[in-house]
Amino acid sequence: MGKITEVDKFLTINQKLLLEVKVGDYTGIYDSRIDDIVGKSMHVSMPSEKGTTIPLKPNTKLHISFVMDRGRLSFKSVVEDRFMDPLPMLKVTKPEVLFREELRSFFRVDTRLPVKIMVDINEGDIVRQKMFDAKILDMSGGGCRVFTEAPISRGDIFEIFFLGNMEKLDSVKVEAKRIRKVEEHIEIGTEFCSISQHERDKVIKYVFKRQVEMRKLLG
Structure with missing residues (x-):
């Protein structure tokens, strides 16, 4: 610091x-x-x-x-x-x-937040967009860790939809930086990309509030 x-x-x-x-x-x-x-x-x-x-x-x-x-x-x-x-x-x-x-080093918190993600799927010469269920395991002002069964590889960019769980922020795009296989699912370490300062502020406010909730739960 x-x-x-x-x-x-x-x-x-x-x-x-x-x-x-x-x-x-x-x-x-x-x-x-x-x-x-x-x-x-x-x-x-x-x-x-x-x-x-x-x-x-x-x-x-x-x-x-x-x-x-x-x-x-x-x-x-x-x-x-x-x-x-x-x-x-x-x-x-x-x-x-x-x-x-x-x-990247501050206030990363557990969230277990249910979301939808939209991924580009290559079908021959056609690229289709498909939605998958996912869960955000933890989040910070720089990115989040996503758990899903979607076919995502390192370097892929996909969109996360917060389903009303993020105040005044519908979705955000992320880049897959790290991939870990977990049985039939994958765990993806991501960084936010193409995110405005206003959007990042909304993410950080959510993370701060989550910290407060966790402190109260832990006493």
Whole structure:
């Protein structure tokens, strides 16, 4: 994990953030955005969930992160104040240091998520697309591990459909990087490809939420 002290190069107006609240009345992970930076504080949009504003109270501790350049930058902060006019806004402490983790090395979690995958099948001179059942065994911001009986080889690119299990993300394309035979099935290590930053943010938000769920289950 690297440490970055030149925080002003990375904390900019309109930067999208993920706010994680680990304790208190509103534990969870929420989307936010930097609206303004004033001295040693930042104004960020007050998070909401399903159209309902999450009124985080002053002194609420936050773990804030965002993804860029194939790595996650994170820092700890605290809610200093909150405003409702003209827009719901939080005033949070601006960090002096950011911590960086390489994308492929952080927050990979077990999911056991049922999905459909669409694979190109060569039938002579014709290429047909066929859907197969599959399961995502684990996932990170960089890719996922897929279990299926579909005929996939290393280097193949195929599409994963999340069947409504990924908030505001219907599907994503992946490349098969590693293949392991498991009886009549295969286990595929994949990396996301042709994925926008907005789509990756949705994946990372899901992974964060899954982490929170697992922590609660484990106590």
